[in-house]
């Protein structure tokens with residue numbers, strides 16, 4: 001097994017090319033893609049031997065791209081961009097193909113939050129109901145949190161590799177802009193449906209402002225429909241206004257406004273993201289907003305999902321998980337944070353350590369004496385018994401356990 005710590009390399013019609021080059025020059029590489037598709041039927045990833053297959057896809061506009069072979073993500077090295085956790089370790093598995101359809105010409109997502117509303121039929125947007133614990137076996141649409149987790153997982157922002165650099169917002173933005181497959185959300189191209197707040201620099205300030213203006217111009221009334229869209233950014237501050245709150249985002253001067261009722265609901269649904277303890281640990285909160293344009297041109301959030309992350313953008317389900325993720329990082333462990341998407345009751349490990357074979361699991365036990373919590377803990381312990389990997393447990397009333405890697409060392413190559 002050859003470890004893949006250098007840039008990802010792909011074999012395409014007998015030629016070895018760097019994935020980064022392919023992504024940047026997909027037009028130039030089109031003849032190579034076409035040959036590989038016709039003659040071999042797939043591309044190969046060189047992260048391991050034997051080389052895992054990659055599927056070659058082509059949009060209707062003729063843009064080629066490669067993606068992990070469905071169901072074979074586990075075969076890639078954990079540091080490979082095509083590595084995926086086993087399906088039962090991700091909330092992604094809970095959606096039907098109506099909700100997320102991965103086709104030859106791209107990924108089609110049905111978002112539960114409508115991106116248009118009819119002006120002829122009076123209609124008010126009601127945000128998705130709060131969790132009832134009664135969850136369908138296979139979801140037919142994706143909620144805002146599900147979409148946020150999908151985006152994070154697609155570009156591997158839930159993966160920590162000690163040999164890679166510390167991600168910043170610039171890294172998150174670049175990966176989300178460059179590494180997603182072609183995506184359509186509710187029949188709209190993702191570039192049109194989703195605005196990702198660009199990192200601020202004095203040199204790009206004017207370009208960023210122009211991009212936000214162009215985005216805002218596409219909202220509002222178009223014929224008999226009112227258009228909404230999505231904004232992804234990092235909440236820096238929530239401040240009160242006469243009608244509710246203003247969300248101030250990092251890297252962007254223009255705030256998003258929301259009614260008090262929406263914010264109250266968001267703080268209940270995403271209490272860890274809006275909680276006070278997280279900030280003490282240097283955590284950040286990432287939010288995906290559905291926005292409208294007010295008659296005066298303000299951006300109004302009509303729904304949102306918020307996600308707590310470490311300062312390096314690894315998602316965490318509580319401030320204790322932030323502490324654990326930071327401790328794993330300090331111990332130079334390679335790990336993945338499994339994401340639950342819209343499924344609140346999914347039984348997933350808190351973290352999966354990928355630098356041992358088989359993978360090990362980390363559990364953080366935060367609250368005692370709640371019946372549901374104790375039941376979940378028992379469910380999880382049964383889950384690990386079935387998986388067979390090592391389990392590291394942390395009861396937060398106790399000091400952190402030893403986290404340094406002791407056995408099962410994977411060969412590492414020089415960076």
Ligand SMILES: [Zn+2]
Pocket residue numbers: 045046047048052076077080081082083
């Ligand atoms: Zn690979």
